[in-house]
Amino acid sequence: MFHEEENNVFVLENGKVAYALYLNEAGNLENVWFGKALSDYRGILSARNVEGGYECMYYDVAAGKERKYAEGFNAQCSPLEISSHGYADKRGAPVIVRRKNGSFATDFRCVRHRAYAGIPPLAGMPHARGEGEACETAEFLFKEQSSEVYLTYRLTLYADKNIFVKSFSVENRGEEPVSLLRAMSLQQDFVSRDYKLVHFHGRWMQERAYAENDVYDGVQEISSNYGRSSAEENPFVYLKSADATADSGTAIGFNLIYSGNFKFRLFSDKFCGMHVTYGINDEDFAWTLRRGEVFQTPQAVMAYSYEGTDAMSRTFHRFIRENLIGYKNNNAYKPVLFNSWEGCSFDFDTASVCEYIDAACKIGTELFVLDDGWFGARNDDTAGLGDWVVNRGKVDLHKVIAHCREKGLKFGIWFEPEMVNYDSDLFRAHPSYALGYRKDGKPYLWRHQLHLDFSDAEAVQAVYRQMKAFLAEYPVDYIKWDCNRIVMEHDANCAERQGEMYHRLMLGYYSLLGRLTEEYPHILFEGCAGGGGRFDLGTLYYCPQIWASDESDPAERMEIQFNTSLGYPLSCIASHVNDSAVASYATKAALALFGTYGYEMNPNELTEGEREELSAIARLYREYHSEVIEQGELYHLLSPNEGNRMCMQCVSQDKRASLVLLMNRKKELQQFRFLKLKGLDKRRVYKNSYDRQVYSGEYYMEVGLNLFFEVLPEFSSRLIVLTEET
Numbered sequence: 001m002f003h004e005e006e007n008n009v010f011v012l013e014n015g016k017v018a019y020a021l022y023l024n025e026a027g028n029l030e031n032v033w034f035g036k037a038l039s040d041y042r043g044i045l046s047a048r049n050v051e052g053g054y055e056c057m058y059y060d061v062a063a064g065k066e067r068k069y070a071e072g073f074n075a076q077c078s079p080l081e082i083s084s085h086g087y088a089d090k091r092g093a094p095v096i097v098r099r100k101n102g103s104f105a106t107d108f109r110c111v112r113h114r115a116y117a118g119i120p121p122l123a124g125m126p127h128a129r130g131e132g133e134a135c136e137t138a139e140f141l142f143k144e145q146s147s148e149v150y151l152t153y154r155l156t157l158y159a160d161k162n163i164f165v166k167s168f169s170v171e172n173r174g175e176e177p178v179s180l181l182r183a184m185s186l187q188q189d190f191v192s193r194d195y196k197l198v199h200f201h202g203r204w205m206q207e208r209a210y211a212e213n214d215v216y217d218g219v220q221e222i223s224s225n226y227g228r229s230s231a232e233e234n235p236f237v238y239l240k241s242a243d244a245t246a247d248s249g250t251a252i253g254f255n256l257i258y259s260g261n262f263k264f265r266l267f268s269d270k271f272c273g274m275h276v277t278y279g280i281n282d283e284d285f286a287w288t289l290r291r292g293e294v295f296q297t298p299q300a301v302m303a304y305s306y307e308g309t310d311a312m313s314r315t316f317h318r319f320i321r322e323n324l325i326g327y328k329n330n331n332a333y334k335p336v337l338f339n340s341w342e343g344c345s346f347d348f349d350t351a352s353v354c355e356y357i358d359a360a361c362k363i364g365t366e367l368f369v370l371d372d373g374w375f376g377a378r379n380d381d382t383a384g385l386g387d388w389v390v391n392r393g394k395v396d397l398h399k400v401i402a403h404c405r406e407k408g409l410k411f412g413i414w415f416e417p418e419m420v421n422y423d424s425d426l427f428r429a430h431p432s433y434a435l436g437y438r439k440d441g442k443p444y445l446w447r448h449q450l451h452l453d454f455s456d457a458e459a460v461q462a463v464y465r466q467m468k469a470f471l472a473e474y475p476v477d478y479i480k481w482d483c484n485r486i487v488m489e490h491d492a493n494c495a496e497r498q499g500e501m502y503h504r505l506m507l508g509y510y511s512l513l514g515r516l517t518e519e520y521p522h523i524l525f526e527g528c529a530g531g532g533g534r535f536d537l538g539t540l541y542y543c544p545q546i547w548a549s550d551e552s553d554p555a556e557r558m559e560i561q562f563n564t565s566l567g568y569p570l571s572c573i574a575s576h577v578n579d580s581a582v583a584s585y586a587t588k589a590a591l592a593l594f595g596t597y598g599y600e601m602n603p604n605e606l607t608e609g610e611r612e613e614l615s616a617i618a619r620l621y622r623e624y625h626s627e628v629i630e631q632g633e634l635y636h637l638l639s640p641n642e643g644n645r646m647c648m649q650c651v652s653q654d655k656r657a658s659l660v661l662l663m664n665r666k667k668e669l670q671q672f673r674f675l676k677l678k679g680l681d682k683r684r685v686y687k688n689s690y691d692r693q694v695y696s697g698e699y700y701m702e703v704g705l706n707l708f709f710e711v712l713p714e715f716s717s718r719l720i721v722l723t724e725e726t
């Protein structure tokens with residue numbers, strides 16, 4: 001896949017897409033092609049000819065004289081893999097190093113390169129997986145011109161999917177410490193700006209709302225400084241060519257295998273190109289590197305599609321399922337879940353929980369989860385966080401678990417490991433574990449809680465010990481890992497290294513989550529952060545599913561589900577049916593089916609009819625979830641971002657079964673006919689559950705399913721099952 005052409009041209013390709021680099025004689029690594037694989041790269045160097053001029057000169061410090069860059073190179077606009085900082089290139093460097101003398105001029109030049117099979121794992125951080133022939137990595141070693149700082153740039157391409165992974169690691173080989181003022185994961189330059197930029201913004205209960213903007217002159221920035229990937233902006237971002245549709249045109253998706261602050265910065269320059277840098281947000285970031293120390297950035301992932309935006313989405317889905325999620329049982333069937341939170345909040349005891357379990361069994365529940373409120377002095381949100389011991393006066397967990405087992409259910413539990421309440425034994429014994437405590441004694445409260453200082457290994461250990469003790473006594477099959485507070489005291493607790501705090505908190509999060517998932521490989525971990533505030537690839541590495549939002553009402557949830565699935569597989573979008581009044585249980589359940597499927601309501605209040613509706617969907621889940629939703633291919637047929645309807649279709653890998661979900665927001669008076677499906681085998685025939693007729697795959701895809709139904713009320717749905725007729 002990696003080959004070196006004549007004239008210092010390197011090509012990494014998989015037969016479908018390619019990345020061609022040119023190492024010029026000054027040591028700058030130029031990006032000469034990023035797109036469809038070509039059959040011949042001989043002429044590729046003419047692609048690099050840009051406006052020349054005075055920018056072509058540079059001063060070679062080692063040689064003590066001026067030199068000319070290679071012909072055709074322009075330091076201000078030639079597409080590069082690493083721009084310099086403090087020189088002619090004003091587009092924005094991905095990495096900035098400040099030396100002891102105060103200078104932050106940074107100029108990396110390539111000194112060595114090699115290529116190898118696989119992608120190296122990152123220690124202590126989530127990362128892409130791929131061994132042997134799965135992918136290939138091109139590695140370039142750069143030296144900073146005025147110091148002994150070295151940078152390793154890795155570019156990986158997968159053999160069976162159009163996924164590129166990029167990262168940098170920076171090493172100080174000099175005597176004096178240096179400070180990293182910026183350490184992004186990726187620079188991606190484009191020679192055109194004829195694209196639209198799509199990102200997913202929002203807030204609690206409205207996560208991942210779709211926003212599409214033209215690329216305009218100057219800087220566009222998508223970022224989080226909340227101390228987590230956030231509900232406000234998601235790290236999944238994409239560019240699509242101006243003519244792109246779901247099935248045609250170019251789409252380039254970006255994501256970061258990281259859960260903390262990030263910044264996607266797009267600068268459209270005076271030459272009408274685009275310069276993207278992406279990685280850890282440099283706001284309040286500074287990292288000291290002493291002699292011999294290395295800073296590894298998170299990995300940035302790009303999915304390249306020349307077949308429209310939906311192929312980009314499916315490429316991400318496959319990558320996440322096959323090369324990211326570490327959960328060993330990920331391909332095994334995942335049980336229908338019942339979560340106690342929206343039904344009873346903090347208000348329960350042993351008897352009421354057992355009653356819930358009995359009622360939950362009647363709607364197909366296979367895993368019962370006791371959410372917040374079972375530990376310490378937790379009867380509301382003012383106390384108890386940090387004390388991960390069962391409140392035996394409130395609930396007898398042994399009895400609850402035994403009751404689950406009797407009923408044939410699995411059992412799961414809720415934790416919020418990174419948090420502490422003032423009113424807790426942990427805080428009383430170790431106030432210094434709380435982030436901000438040392439600041440002025442008055443840290444900001446958010447939901448009455450404080451963030452633990454997870455940059456402190458002792459604080460992490462204190463939580464780990466408690467969780468271990470709990471797990472030794474109580475056999476659980478599932479853990480929901482919540483995090484209900486953003487970071488507001490990153491300047492505290494480490495006076496000299498404040499710029500490191502945000503990232504160190506992430507490393508602490510990964511160290512605890514990494515240890516527990518390693519030691520309890522059978523436990524299904526679900527990520528969560530006050531709804532969907534930490535829905536990212538970093539968390540998915542450890543947790544195969546993430547609670548997408550506290551909003552389960554289809555009015556909003558339809559968009560949350562659809563938009564999240566543009567970048568993440570449905571199998572990791574944790575979704576439940578709740579008791580919101582807007583839509584029927586059948587509609588709410590159909591939507592949750594296009595996710596992990598579960599419930600949260602008071603099950604005692606369900607009518608017989610509602611129980612039947614929910615049980616019917618649970619049966620569909622059991623029959624089709626693994627093959628069709630979890631491992632199948634997803635097609636986005638109608639976008640709720642563009643109209644009143646939303647339609648998603650999943651097709652099993654063997655193309656024998658398909659599920660279609662069609663929903664509308666407002667009432668539909670006009671008839672809507674001929675829903676064209678995708679992804680079927682045109683030669684096979686399928687029976688559908690709508691008109692119960694049998695048609696060929698070709699008919700469904702070319703003519704479309706004739707939906708001749710009457711008026712559709714608001715927030716209604718149609719769930720259609722297609723099965724092959726043999």
Ligand code: DGJ
Binds near residue numbers: 341371484532550
């Ligand atoms: C926020 C989560 O999103 C909810 O599902 C629930 O677990 C609460 N936290 C519990 O405090």
